[in-house]
Amino acid sequence: xNNFELYNPVNYVFGKGQIEKLKDLVPANTKIMxxxxxxxxxxxxxxxxxxxxLSTQFEENNxxxxxxxxxxxxxxxxxxxxxxxxTEKIGFVLAVGGGSVIxxxxxxxxxxxxxxxxxxxxxxxxxxxxLSQVIPFGTVLTLPATGSEMNSGAVVTINATHEKLxxxxxxxxxxxxxxxxxxxxxxxxxxxxxxxxxxFTHTMEQYLTFxxxxxxxxxxxxxxxxxxxxxxxxxxENPTDYKLASNFVWSATMALNxxxxxxxxxxxxxxxxxHELTALYEIDHARxxxxxxxxxxxxxxETKKEKLxxxxxxxxxxxxxxxxxxxxxxxxKTVEFFHTMGMKTKLSENTxxxxxxxxxxxxxxxxxxxxxxxxxxxxxxxxxxxxxEMSY
Ligand code: NZQ
Ligand code: ZN
Numbered sequence: 001x002n003n004f005e006l007y008n009p010v011n012y013v014f015g016k017g018q019i020e021k022l023k024d025l026v027p028a029n030t031k032i033m034x035x036x037x038x039x040x041x042x043x044x045x046x047x048x049x050x051x052x053x054l055s056t057q058f059e060e061n062n063x064x065x066x067x068x069x070x071x072x073x074x075x076x077x078x079x080x081x082x083x084x085x086x087t088e089k090i091g092f093v094l095a096v097g098g099g100s101v102i103x104x105x106x107x108x109x110x111x112x113x114x115x116x117x118x119x120x121x122x123x124x125x126x127x128x129x130x131l132s133q134v135i136p137f138g139t140v141l142t143l144p145a146t147g148s149e150m151n152s153g154a155v156v157t158i159n160a161t162h163e164k165l166x167x168x169x170x171x172x173x174x175x176x177x178x179x180x181x182x183x184x185x186x187x188x189x190x191x192x193x194x195x196x197x198x199x200f201t202h203t204m205e206q207y208l209t210f211x212x213x214x215x216x217x218x219x220x221x222x223x224x225x226x227x228x229x230x231x232x233x234x235x236x237e238n239p240t241d242y243k244l245a246s247n248f249v250w251s252a253t254m255a256l257n258x259x260x261x262x263x264x265x266x267x268x269x270x271x272x273x274x275h276e277l278t279a280l281y282e283i284d285h286a287r288x289x290x291x292x293x294x295x296x297x298x299x300x301x302e303t304k305k306e307k308l309x310x311x312x313x314x315x316x317x318x319x320x321x322x323x324x325x326x327x328x329x330x331x332x333k334t335v336e337f338f339h340t341m342g343m344k345t346k347l348s349e350n351t352x353x354x355x356x357x358x359x360x361x362x363x364x365x366x367x368x369x370x371x372x373x374x375x376x377x378x379x380x381x382x383x384x385x386x387x388x389e390m391s392y
Pocket of ligand 2 (some may be wrong): 145154198202271285
């Protein structure tokens with residue numbers, strides 16, 4: 001097992017009715033901003049619950065609201081919130097929404113005190129480790145998928161240049177996250193499907209590499225994958241079933257709160273390529289992963305075949321005459337699972353203009369100096385091209 005440090009300071013508040021606890025979680029001695037997305041929180045009662053919880057501690061004039069954070073949050077929109085925080089002297093931000101709102105708030109938190117052009121935070125991948133430099137924030141999660149509620153990473157799009165870039169650092173963990181599984185009842189089927197596939201792929205990025213000595217991490221990852229395979233198709237049909245909802249939400253958090261990544265190699269190339277498909281064509285994040293993931297496993301088969309076979313045997317209970325046979329079956333079973341989850345696994349099924357996608361992505365990766373991705377740093381620009389072209 002590789003050496004590691006495990007640091008996760010998020011106060012994770014889970015369960016039915018927990019939004020009420022905001023009255024104790026949000027610091028009362030400061031002006032706060034409630035940040036949200038396109039308005040789903042007004043239709044599903046989450047906004048009312050948040051306001052009711054805060055009403056005992058806060059005067060109306062100590063709460064500023066900032067709405068309109070888009071799915072795949074835009075730098076340009078987030079900078080408007082940054083300006084408001086600076087002028088209104090806001091000391092705490094409450095993100096109420098899915099991964100996009102939470103990621104947006106992480107960027108806002110980092111940008112408020114940043115000296116210089118805030119786009120550098122994304123372009124230069126500035127790491128935020130000093131708590132005194134960021135604005136503290138908490139979250140109320142409404143969409144299980146990204147794990148953003150319990151990690152310190154974020155993804156933000158610069159609209160002007162169609163760049164989808166990451167930021168992060170140990171100062172960007174939420175102070176707390178309130179996670180009430182009943183809030184998923186109002187999610188459209190498409191978003192429920194996305195959540196399952198995103199969480200599944202997060203687990204795969206940290207698991208589907210090569211065989212190593214971290215037995216427990218493998219077993220935890222396989223437990224998350226099995227749970228998602230077992231409940232994924234059902235939770236999409238019955239999001240009001242608390243047993244399904246609670247297990248789904250917890251699986252999505254566990255898939256990307258840092259735990260399963262400790263002491264093991266990880267890949268993340270599916271995400272890096274997938275982000276470009278969202279930047280280019282606005283394809284939902286999870287759907288880009290379903291397009292790229294299986295083809296990455298095919299192209300990188302020699303590197304990944306031992307782990308693919310382990311995955312096939314332990315998660316899908318596949319059998320076969322050889323490791324290779326089970327590994328191939330495991331890829332096909334994954335595609336089948338993605339189809340069950342409503343994914344269209346070809347790029348051409350998601351967008352009509354795709355002919356120059358591989359050229360675009362390869363050029364962009366080369367410009368950024370990304371010449372060696374994956375757990376063995378052997379996903380070269382040529383391999384990226386092969387993966388993307390196979391995905392057409
Ligand atoms: O904006 P509103 O009106 O709230 O509607 C949202 C949005 O339209 C809606 N929604 C959310 N909760 C709802 C709801 N509708 C009804 N009922 C509810 N309870 O769902 C739509 C999608 O929301 P979004 O936040 O965009 O989805 P998701 O949570 O999947 O987040 C995707 C973003 O997270 C990034 C992705 O790249 C993408 O930008 N990721 C962040 C990661 C991280 N921070 O660690 C890792 C991931 O790999 C991912 O890259
Ligand atoms: Zn993801």
